[in-house]
Amino acid sequence: MAQEVRPERCVVAVDGPSGSGKSTVSRRLATALDGVYLDTGAMYRAVTWSVLQAGVDLTDADAVAKIALETELSIGTDPVAPHFRANAVDVDTAIRGPEVTGAVSAVAAVPAVRKHLVDQQRAIIASYPRIVVEGRDISSVVAPDADLKVYLTASAAARAARRSAEDATDVAATEADLARRDKLDSSRAVDPLRQADDAVEVDTTGMGIDEVVAHLLNLLNSKVSS
DSSP states (O other): OOOOOOOSSEEEEEEOOTTSSHHHHHHHHHHHTTOEEEEHHHHHHHHHHHHHHHTOOTTOHHHHHHHHHHOOEEEEOOSSSOEEEETTEEOTTGGGSHHHHHHHHHHHTOHHHHHHHHHHHHHHHHTOSEEEEEESSIIIIIOTTOSEEEEEEOOHHHHHHHHHHHHTOOHHHHHHHHHHHHHHHHHOSSSOSOOOTTOEEEEOTTOOHHHHHHHHHHHHHHHHHO
16 A cells, blocks of 8 residues: 655656556545646647637648637646637537547647647646646656656557556557557657656556555655655
């Protein structure tokens, strides 16, 4: 059983590819810390939803950036019930749909979009004493001074099985889509998906959620008590 850790102030950065368990683990960890939770990927998805609603060409970086800067995001950081609104519209369900999933990597690759959202993410992090932030560039870009940096990973098969179970989709098709997104996100010119040099890699392939959370609490305990 992991020792309970509730430092006065604490930022935990959780990075990794889709299906590695980031969201579930981050939310559980935030609850254990009596802190808040920020899903940065959902911010990019919410902006992507807004871009699609506007009907702009995804290859037109200036047009995409304009919509992103004009989109008003409302972000709920309760780890038990996080929520997102874009321009006062509840988008919690819409941003998880196939249309947004297929377009989010293109929108997230636009440098102006990334700068705008990273600025917002840093402001949110600074607003709370204890926060767990998940994404793909948290340790390397958004919060390089985080108290604990973790890179969650898992086998391609495990990631696809988890995601297809969540979305009720075909496992093979899901694995192919995850591979597509990984390639796009790891090869983009600005803030690519990568493991920060000082991040602890945790392979969750054979681990249950409780086991992963306990492991991260132990890692955090070692950091804050050293």
